[in-house]
Amino acid sequence: MNKTALLVITLLITTITGTVNAQNIVPPAGRLAIVADGNSPDPDDLGATAVTLAVLRATGLEDRLVHYSHSCDLVRGNRISEKAEKERHHLMQLSCDVTARRWGGFDNLVFYDAIWQKKETVKDLCNAIKASSAEDPLWVIEAGEPDIIGLALKASPKKYHEFVKVITHHPANDDAGDFYTWQQILDFGVEEVRITDQNINLKVDLEQWDWAKNHSDSRVQWIWTIGKIAEVDNIVKFQKGKWDCSDAGMLLYWITGATNGGAMDASVTFVKNILLDYVAKYPEPKRKKKKK
Secondary structure, three states, X not given: OOHHHHHHHHHHHHHHHHHHHHHOOOOOOOEEEEEEOOOOOOOOHHHHHHHHHHHHHHOOOHHHEEEEEEXXXXXXXXXXXXXXXXXXXXXXXXXXXXXXXXXXXXXXXXXXXXXXXXXXXXXXXXXXXXXXXXXOOEEEEEEOOOHHHHHXXXXXXXXXXXXXXXXXXXXXXXXXXXXXXHHHHHHOOOEEEEOOOOHHHHEEEHHHHHHHHOOOOHHHHHHHHHHHHHHOOOOOOOOOOEEEOOOHHHHHHHHOOOOOOOOOOOOHHHHHHHHHHHHHHOOOOOOOOOOO
């Protein structure tokens, strides 16, 4: 094969690959709400929150997010102390606020603490439910216990519930409610959207995130940092040596089509490509040196 033919083939493959990658971001109609925990013993929501917000920004979908709350484990268990749980509340708020500020695009969104701002959290999610219709459904990502979702459904008129779709990937969340069982959530008339366990591809060895740790862009470094904080957490042992953003897999499923062929096996490489493409196009502004 001569060099000209090889060049043509290479260009064709590059073009096709680029087209496929561009078409991967095909979110369904509707708005997005995310209810996470992070105050429970497992700290994985620290990294998942940062990845979720950064990916939304990088794909231009940040305006579709109408509700985000964290610390939705409403009753503290004996696996985490009162003091350690309080620290988690602050860490989850940092993951939300710092990521949103550094990546931009979330100025009109309030990140609620589901325990410390319970009334406001339920009201905000309830309002999102009441804005739903067949043409503009609400997709709720269940990244923690289902109780806040149940309270918001109870507070909202039943006529809107058929336009609510709840995405879940693990029974550890579904079955952990202190006030609502998973079946009770379904009994409100919402649509269950169950996908495969996202820990399979998104709870990985730390080395798979070295690209973020060593990146020159501090926005990318921040994401690695907050995920590393979860890894060195001394409450649970099963995160040791792992960088875990498994709950972000539900967001990756949503942005790639959800029930219309959404990816249930998105990997760290998929996240990496999205984020690095964005920071390459929109580099951090350089700070002007102060005159001496």
